[in-house]
Amino acid sequence: MKNRSLEQIFQSRRNLMLGVIVVALAFTPLLRHFILPTYTGTSEIAYIGVAADAPLLPADVPDLAMSTSVVNRAIESAHLHIDSDTLLKRLSVRQSPHSDVIPVSFSSKDAALATGVPNAIASATVEQFKSLATSQYDELIKKLNGQLADLQKQISASNASYQASVGNDSMAGVSTGLDLLAARLDNVDQLRAAAQSKLQQDLASSKTAETLSGSPNFGSVIREETLTHDPAFVAMQLAQAKDRANLESVKAGYTEAFPGLAGLKEQVNLEAAASSREALVAEQNHKGASPTYAAQLVAQQTARSIVAGDRAQLAALENQYEQTKARLVALPRYTVPADDFRVKRDGAIAAYTQVEARLRTALADKAAAASLNSLVVLDQANEAVPNMSSIVASTLVVLLILGLALGVAYLAELLDPRIRNQADVEGLYGSPLIGSV
Amino acid sequence: MPVALQDLIDRVEATRARIETQIGSTAVVNVASAHFDDGGRELAQLLAHSFTRSGYSTLLVEPRSSADVNYGASAVKDIDVLSKVRPARKGLPDVLRLDDVGVRSVSEVKDLYASIRSKYQVSITSQSFKQNPGLSGLAALADVTLISIKSGLGAKSGDRELSEMLRASNAPVLGVVLVDPAAVKAMAVLQLHEVSLIHAEQEAATGRRGALSARVG
DSSP states (O other): OOOOOOOHHHHHHHHHHHHHHHHHHHHHHHHHHHHHHOEEEEEEEEEEOOOTSSOOOGGGGHHHSSSHHHHHHHHHHHHHOHHHHHHHHHEEEEEOOOSSEEEEEEEESSHHHHHHHHHHHHHHHHHHHHHHHHHHHHHHHHHHHHHHHHHHHHHHHHHHHHHHHOOOOOOGGGGHHHHHHHHHHHHHHHHHHHHHHHHHHHHHHHHHHHHHHHHHHHHHHHHOOOOTTTTHHHHHHHHHHHHHHHHHHHHHOOOOHHHHHHHHHHHHHHHHHHHHHHHHHHHOOOGGGGGHHHHHHHHHHHHHHHHHHHHHHHHHHHHHHHHHHHHHHHHHHHHHHHHHHHHHHHHHHHHHHHHHHHHHHHHHHHHHHHHEEEEEEEEEEOOOSSSSSSHHHHHHHHHHHHHHHHHHEEOOOOOHOOOOSHHHHHHHHSSSEEEEO | OOHHHHHHHHHHHHHHOOOOOOOOSSEEEEEESSTTTTHHHOOOOHHHHHHHHHTEEEEEEEOOSSSSSOOOOOOEEEEEEEHSSSSOOOTTTTEEEEEHHHHHHHHHHHHHHHHHHHHOOOEEEEEEEETTTHHHHHHSSSSSEEEEESSSSSSSHHHHHHHHHHHHHOEEEEEEEEEEEHHHHHHHSOOEEEEHHHHHHHHHHHHHHHHHHHHOO
């Protein structure tokens, strides 16, 4: 059997090869995933130990870095999207016997992961080491923090009770409350006595004013001022005086038999009666026209007002006196509990201060322990190093696709069970085609 | 006459003429096929008929009709071949069925071929390698071998084995004849005597009959 040449095979299988290339191009991202370079990132941890009782030696650091606790801590803290088993398979932590610098390397096709993992492992290792070095202080610090919390609660409770007691009477919170209230009571008592005395004086003054207003001397003056200021009465007095003068003139020139005399007399009498009536009306209704009467009224009102004010002040002082007296009696009931709560609160504050000092000391000791024996991240993995360039990777992808197409074509030729044309027949039997029927 | 059938006859004649140039006065022509349905038997029938119509005394040796033939203990030399040949009808080749002679060894096949060479100018045998691989291996005993392949799609595996066998036995392979399935189907429909009548009509029209009769005589 004559085999067809490769050129003939690829020529006849060109459509298949083209199809393979198209399909392979469609899956190029997948191919690139398998061919893409592997990146390696490396961070460095330095061991700094000066104390003889260091919890871990440099040789222990690789085991620590690759421990489950550190790996899980790194994955959690850096939010790495990788499981711990896969991470451990690609992680390398090796310590050189002549160096205290321990490189942490990780390989991945993801460049970000190649740098993120060693950095996270280095940080987690350092944190774990610090945790081991200072673990003896952690329990003490935790206990002291618990005590501080309890004392804080006690202080708050005592202070709340104290404030509640003081709220019943502000003097309950003052050590000299009783003395202050007693002094205040005496003061109010004195003010009350003074107010009483003033009231008596003002009552006397008011009474005097009332008495003066009723005096006869003032009555004639007031009557005269009233009538003088009454226009009707004054007009009547003038008319009466005129008629009376006329009457006297008639009497002097005529006898009793004069016929107009009786009429004049009657007129004068009538005017006198009318004047008297007007005087009574003026005295009753127009007394206010008298300045003296008005002054008396003002004086009386002023005196009454002063007396009323004195009475009100005296009543207020009486009330204040009674209240102060009542507070003075009740104060001991509040003072005793407030003192008790204050003592408790102050005691708790003192204890809090002591525990706080112990906590500060423990924290300082812990820091000292951490600094004496420690791991530090000496260098971060800032760049991932690829094991091949992207050009090489792309070339590999192209070659792979071409090789795949050629290989599939050749394989298809090998596996093709069909006789399809004259060339196939002659190639298969090595004999010419002499005819067809 | 359908154009397709005429074309078929023309192709058979051309193939027969090609064979004619390769064989001597007497010859056993072996039509080998890899599969039983490659059209080998039909090609052998067409060629036998064509040789007969060309004036050759022709024997068509057909394969057995069933796979579970019991060849029995009889030897070829004890068989009177002619007694087994179907009475010849004019224009048709004599037919010998291998079922009837029962050959089991190379020497028996040699005897069979020597016997039919002595009686006929042309003997046409058809053997399917798939059906009877043992006999196909004896193709080297024939004077010329044609390979029958069904045109169009076909399985390569059997052909590869047949090719290897023919090459190993140094069989005198003349070439390959592609048998169109449509032609095979036509062969199933048309009987040989119908084809013979068609030939007779053609020969009467072209005056070849006289020439052929002179050649046979």
